Amino acid sequence: MLIKGSHILDIATGSYTLQDIRIEAGLFSEMGALRSRVGEQVINGDGLYMIPGLMDCHCHISANYASLFLAAGITTVRNTAGNHLLLSSIREAEAHEAVPRLITADRMIDGTPGSWGETSHGSLSTDDLEEAKEEVKRQVETGVDFIKVYSKITEEMLKEVIKESKRNHLDVSADLLGADSLDAKVAVEAGVRFLEHNSGIMQMLHPGWHMNASDDLYEPVLQPPNEEEIARVLQPLLARDTILVPTMELFKQAADYPNHRVSDRFISPSLLQVWEQTTPHVSSWRFQAIFTYTKAITRVYHQLGGTVLAGTDSPAIIFTNPGASLHRELMLLTQSGLSPYEALKSATIVPARVLNRPDLGEIKRGNHADFVLLKEDPLKHIENVSKIAIIGKGGQCYSQAELFAQAESDEKIHIDEQEFMSRWQQHLDLGMYDRLCEKYWIGTLDE
Template identity: 25%
Template sequence: MQSTKFIILALFACIARPLVAQNITAFEDFNVVPMESDKILAHTTVLVDGRKIIAVGPARSVSIPKNCEVVKGHGKRYLIPGLADMHTHIDEQEDLLLLVASGVTTMLNMGHANGQFITTTRQSVNEGKTLGPYTFAGFWIDGVPESNGFYVTKPEDAKAAVESAHKLGYEFIKAYSLVSPECFRAICATAKGLGMPVVGHGQRNLDFREAAETGLCMLAHAEEYFYTYFAKGKGPEAIPDAVQITKETGLTVTANLSAYHVMAAQWGKPDVLKKLMEDPDVKNLRPENRDQWEGSELARNKGSLDKRVPFLDTLVKSLQDAGVPLLAGTDTPGIPGLPPGKSLRTELELLVKAGLTPYEALSCATRNAGGFISGVLPNQEKFGHVAVGERADLVILDGNPLKDIANVNSMEGVVVAGKYLPKSKLDSMVREQSRRFEAEVALQKEFEASLKANGLAKTAVDFSQPRGKIALREHYLNNLGYACLGAKKIKQAVTLFQLNVKLHPESANVYDSLGEALLASGDKEAGRKAYAKAAELDPTNSNAAKIAAEKD
């Protein structure tokens, strides 16, 4: 019956309007995994027109327009929906390439994204102008004592924060752990009125059931049960009760096994972190990500998380068995061992090891993600299936992922918003980016040698222009500038931030940092001008706008 449905849709789509060959890509004679069920459609052809799938049907029946691009499956390759990572903290364009190169075509940023990524980069990606996964974004709100995000202490401030996030284009509100009950209720009420789903951590100041009933629609990590429902000494014997409450309240859960497993593996174990840093894929990380991994505190922590790992796996399997919707997420890229893209494939393998079938695990990163978005944001493009009318996000595999989930690693190509990229092209792009990273790191070493030999003033002049296509990285100079600022070396900080502005004039952050240093130097007029430029480039930076408008 399923096959008949696809044939009818395919024929209708082909007859309904003329097909223009230059807009069409045909994926001919594949084993299609539509993810409507665990059935595979053998010898099936899929037609893509721009961003949309327009036909899915038997290879012998679907008419392929002349002169269109044809990708052949030869009856052997597999075609699955693009993957969705529903918990990331990615806000750099360079990381988007790594996601796509691993078959990730949708992501949810769960907070701390820089404003320009939200208002500019993300829009360009979602419109298909810049390569990357279709991106949804959540605005992070915490209580006190805050962790490292935006926080509120009064309901009226919580309401204003949600309204501001809505104006800036965020789809979600991410409620972090320590929001007060009054503020959490204000967040949920305001967000509901604006059509913004509330996702996030388990609330430490509210009963688990009450948090879900108040408006939390998705739990960002399954481990959050440890800090909420199981916090008062409950053990695995209480899993059925936790699952029952979850099901009754309609909560969706992002498993995020990869984050907890990798944290447990390196908790208090420096040798494990050292081994992670030796992984060949580390060279593909942005240099600042590598530095973040190397400086991680996890390996220096006391105690062990090892006993909780099987507890978490059992909980996730129990949630699946009870019919609780599960999503796949990774928390990439900040935690050592979770590189963008590759970590989602690890997540799928861990879900299977926890007891899910390959189909159930793959569902978490495809049909469940699409169903979750359709349920909470009904006006968004549909995705998560290989089906007519859905966004043309696809992954080509050499092996059957429903037989062995490890076959998600046999990727041979990706289709993102209708654009087909073979593995060879993606691999080449990643290699080129990695070579640039290495050249930038080498340039940083030259810069540091010049500082010792010639001093900052001359070095800043000598490095004020790119060397070919290579320039000092924005994050590198910013970190040096703030190190000087912290050491009360204000003049040097101003020089470093001015160099950053010259090399990266498109970045709001460099102007914000320069403004801070100029104010510290006593040059209020120049400082306010720098903040004004930061606010111009990043409309989400209300603090920069406020400082720019101040009078003496």
């Protein structure tokens, strides 16, 4: 395949060159003034801007809406907790197929009472140190890329999980939004590398606060954030090169509802059903307070030179559309002080480097041919990332129209997941975990 005459972005420098680019065997192979070969597919890139494929660095993907991510130019996702068997069709997909590449955790490891209830297909809730260590070992065997811990984990268990994870060369990611006994400083000093949702930092600023706290504990966070104090508490995180994934779109969407809904040409009906069940329980003023602090923390950490990644947590809470939500997250990052170029880096080259994936995130020879051809320059206005002409994944080109059509088809094919989840709730014994999943997948699960 040869793409002629597009403006190709060197994401490492922020400069464009007007040239041709050849793709062979799913990789970028040549760049320059190139002649087409006999029988070679040629795409006219005149007037288009080629950027690396985007990465949503915090989401929860499922097979029935995976192509929606790709339709938004997201060629790689960092899936922050899931189920390795439910994700098998994505993990095993060919490089060129119409689903994003997957960097993933398995079940999150939580304390008791579990933030999401008792032990299930998606989380382990335990106070037993050995059980937690065995869970890390089990996840390592499934081929996870990192370990995810959750808000109710104790400091003692956190240290054991980190110790076992490091023994297997895996980073640990933490969501501490609901933590009432841990904060970001404790987690980072124990060895946590990624703080999802900028979590644990508000507990440093306002001890006793957590996401599910009583109204009186929310009173201090309704005041404007003190950025000098934020800069002070961020120093221990900065010293350890902690990586923040703000997911501002998650909080902004909940804060703005019902006045703002991200629209798209196709929204998964199963997700709409979940969101409609969630909306009565959304407290907009609480999410507005969290959003205001998350944005201030993001701005200060970026100013201090800290690493920030673009993520959305889609499809969590309400109307955080898979794929399209990342475009708004990039806009919110620019409102937090990042330039359009810096925001674009936070979804391309920066995560590729911190996640040790040098084959992704840049348009250069030998890298996977994951790219987006845009109709307008995103370095002038970050909103231009949504003006998509063509998406490339592993050298295969897709239009948004065919990816939305694929999503509609997948919605019907992958409804088995709902049945799997309901059946899993009846089987909480850890020893049955893999046997249950495997028996279900081949359709022989006993009633």
